[in-house]
Amino acid sequence: MTDPREVLIVRRLGLRDYESTWRAMQSFTDRRGADTADELWLLEHPPVYTLGKAGRPKHVIDPGGIPVIATDRGGQVTYHGPGQLIAYILLDLPRAGIGVKRLVQLLEQSVVALLRGYGIASSTRSHAPGVYVEGAKIAAVGLRVRRGCSFHGLALNVNLDLAPFSRIDPCGYPGLAVTAIAQLDAPTKIGPVGTGLAEQIARLLARCIIPV
Secondary structure (H helix, E strand, O other), rough: OOOOOEEEEEEEEEOOOOHHHHHHHHHHHHHOOOOOOOOEEEEEEOOEEEOOOOHHHHHHHHOOOOOOOOOOOOEEEEEEEOEEEEEEEEEEEHHOOOOOHHHHHHHHHHHHHHHHHOOOOOOOOOOOEEEEEOEEEEEEEEEEEEOOEEEEEEEEEEEOOOHHHHHEOHOOHHHOOOOOOHHOOOOOHHHHHHHHHEEEEHHHHHOOOOOO
């Protein structure tokens, strides 16, 4: 029998509706038991703005026809759309021996390591979770923990239309610049980037990947 402390199930879900995926994460978290293996869901969302629990409507300047969904993750407002890699981490934190702050750091470090492999230098900020390239945000992190287990996760800009970010204050910061891997002469395909990101997350968690 596989020890759930040693594996990470990775699911590639393609393009999925935000709200139904959010409800699926909640359901998974509520149903899971002590022997449930942790999972990483890799996917994209159709265009949507999401407001975290700390989100303030004033940061949604002009959504136009893009829906705005108030959700239960941490953080402020952000945008999701095709060409952005979403990585939702469903992790039993006590079993993994880490806390929320460490998980945020781990997700950030996975992106920094991935980008380094593409020859892109990036950094993190202690006061503003996420990953930045020359001051522009390339990845956002927002988590929720329930019953000691995490869901939601990370959004990495790969090859997407960045214009919708100009209609919000990204992560609650007016004028915050946003960038994407494709703008930095690096890979533009979601699939290979997802593979690399999953490998970095699994490495930092000391897990073996089980692809589904």
